[in-house]
Amino acid sequence: MTFLRPTRRTLFAASLALPAIARAAEPFPSRPIRYICPFPPGATNDNVSRTMARALQARLGVPVVVENRAGAGGAVGSRFVADSRPDGYTLLNASAGNLTIAPHLGAVGYDPLTAFAAVASAGESFSLIAVNPKLPVRSLAELIDYGRQHPGELNYASAGIGSAGHLRGALLADEGGFEAVHVPFPGSAPAATSVVTGDCHVMLDPITAPHVVSGRLRALATLGEDRWDAFPDLPTAGELGVGRNWPSGGWFALFAPAGTPPEVVARLNRAFNDALGEAEVNAALHRFGLRPVALSPDVLAERVAADHAATGLALRRLSIA
The missing domain is CATH 3.40.190.150 (Bordetella uptake gene, domain 1)
Incomplete structure (x- = not known):
């Protein structure tokens, strides 16, 4: 029987293949x-x-x-x-x-x-419809009425164009029958800050929760299939007749x-x-x-x-x- 002696080229090729074989055999995660x-x-x-x-x-x-x-x-x-x-x-x-x-x-x-x-x-994510306390509204119905009586004056902050807050704000204005200006920010944290300072009026986002607890913002309703256990006394928008047919965000x-x-x-x-x-x-x-x-x-x-x-x-x- 004749055995072929491996050449330098075949040995080098085999050495290159070893790491790939070793990687393939690694358990996940490694x-x-x-x-x-x-x-x-x-x-x-x-x-x-x-x-x-x-x-x-x-x-x-x-x-x-x-x-x-x-x-x-x-x-x-x-x-x-x-x-x-x-x-x-x-x-x-x-x-x-x-x-x-x-x-x-x-x-x-x-x-x-x-x-x-x-x-x-x-x-699943809950959210809040929250406003700056200086805005003269204390319920979702009052917010909608205010928007209708002050066309184009309300604005809402969001985490950016295409964010869930952007879509929710547009849906609220559409269902409420009023105009509102969308103000996008590079993230939800600076957007929430803008509502706290009063530069913006409304935000629909879970990040407003700590500001509501501290009193820096006023919550009007929650968004979700049922009540948020962190705010058990706050009605859902659905209970108030709003947002029942919105797509999930x-x-x-x-x-x-x-x-x-x-x-x-x-x-x-x-x-x-x-x-x-x-x-x-x-x-x-x-x-x-x-x-x-x-x-x-x-x-x-x-x-x-x-x-x-x-x-x-x-x-x-x-x-x-």
Whole structure:
């Protein structure tokens, strides 16, 4: 039997292949994970990102590092994740703004229904309709009446063009039959500050909650399927006959690039859902206005597709898109 002696070229080629083979055999996860928040620090998305990143780190045994990549209603960070390697090491903390609203408003560089693999849901988000206390209104009905009596004078702040607050404000003005000026900010934190100082009048966002508790803002109603347990005496907009047919703008969820292996998605989903059951994580999410809801990747993907379609219809009806 004749044996062929390996040449330098074959030995070199084999040495190059070894790292790739080793990487393929690595269990997931075996190195740090990048957790992309597509909004600025201080925003609700950022708070949820940091809470869940810490929880995942404890369960996965590797660093999970939050990176803020804000801009274009969440589209900048979303595109970064969509273009990343689908290996589970770059994840997106998504919300309605960057997956079901911004893609209808212009070219974002990704298809929200095909560019991502749904991973896990952080939960349903409550929100508040809050005003500066100097505005002479103490109920949602009075706000609507004020808007009708002062056409074009009211304005509402949001976390930016294409944010959930942008859409909610437009829907409120449309259903209330009054004109209101949208004032976009680079994030929900500075938008809330503008309402506290009186530069803006109204905001529809969960980040207003601590300002309501401190008395710096006045809450008129909550947005959500039922009452927010942090404000049990505050009626929902639906109870007051407003917003019953609005598309959902209230959820936060984890996504990976499309093509991420199913076993990696399943591993992340288990860790994420386990974290939602932890008392400390649950309490933190409640403080940020969320009701934790564990979903499978398939159910989450169906939810996003339905919200994307309903939101598109609303935006076109309002001539926003």
